[in-house]
Amino acid sequence: YKLIDFGDQKALDKLYNAARSGKPAKLFAVLNARFHEQEAYIVAEAGIPGAITIATNMAGRGTDIKLGGSLEMRVQQETANITDEAEKQKKIEQIKADIEKFRAMVLKAEEVVELEPANGSKPAKTATRPGGIYIIGSERHESRRIDNQLRGRSGRQGDPGRSKFFLSLEDDLMRIFGSDRLDTMLTRLGLKEGEAIIHPWINKALEKAQQKVEARNFDIRKNLLKYDDVQNDQRKVIFDQRIDLMNDSDVAETVSDMRHALVEALVSKYVPEGVYPEQWDMVGLKEELVRVLNLDLPVDEWAKEEGIADEELIERVEKRVDEHMAAKAAQFGPEVIRYVEKSLLLQTLDHLWREHLVMLDHLRQVVGLRGYGQRDPLNEYKA
DSSP, X not given: OEEEEESSHHHHHHHHHHHHHSSSOOOOEEXXXXXXXXXXXXXXXXXXXXXXXXXXXTSSTTOOOOTTOSHHHHHHHHSTTOOOHHHHHHHHHHHHHHHHHHHHHHTOOSSXXXXXOTTOXXXXXXXXXXXXXXXXXXXXXXXXXXXXXXXXXXXXXXXXEEEEEOOOTTXXXXXXXXXXXXXXXXXXXXXXXXXXXXXXXXXXXXXXXXXXXXXXXXXXXXXXXXXXXXXXXXXHHHHHHHHHHHHOSOOHHHHHHHXXXXXXXXXXXXXXXXXOGGGOOHHHHHHHHHHHHOOOOOHHHHHTXXXXXXXXXXXXXXXXXXXXXXXXXXXXXXXXXXXXXXXXXXXXXXHHHHHHHHHHHHHHHHGGGGGGGTOOHHHHHHO
């Protein structure tokens, strides 16, 4: 059987349409990563005699292809614990029906390859004799590792098989990374457009192009690791704080400190330090306390008192807030309040961390522009 590999979805779709419009229409299965739950099953069934499987390099990896199909393996696995012969036969018939249903859904062909009995011996022999799997690659990939993985689909564990790659000088790999050598090479060989090329020079040019791509990808990964280290340092701090919160049975002191810090920030926003009381924005402070803390405090009356300072105003607001929380604890019970405080702290920490990660991702996308200003993007990202 044949396994045809395509580097991208667009090229695969072209072959799919061409094969369907041919006369007679070809029997094949398409593996394109659009139906994830079917990927492993399609590859496992690619070993039946005469099967043609068209795949992109993104799909079906990690699944072994057994020559002759996987009916025997599936029957053995799903009937291993069944002792009753009638029930076992019923299960086998169900498996056969599932396979037929799968073919009707995936292959969509006028002719269907007939399966031999459930023992699977004949299909395996029939598929092995003609030569096993034939790997056809429509192009060479950026990484030689992927090419070798594709080649490794044939000749597995002593089975027969062959592999062949077709290369165009208009492929992205050669066009982008091998163009500096191709012009001279074609001139020396005296080749015409559309003429097939089989020459060691092509293999060397291809190897050089793949080395360039791999070197570029390595530099990209190394650069990304530097940015990931910055994020990892922040992640360690956040995770340590989260673990401390989870291990702490009573976070009342932490919540109290955060509450006082919030009050100080709110008051300082509307009552700037060193400003006369007549310039205080008490209307804005009163509305903000109601919106944030749900407390209607007479801060406008306090501001009219002679000699009052911003520090005293902060202390009064903090006292009222603490009294309000004490009343809530008396109403619902200390245990309920402690549980709510801890849950809200963890939820808030997780929410803010997720937002921070999104912000870091956006920053990473644009921080490279700082290089135009003769600044190191990594240092700017750290700052």
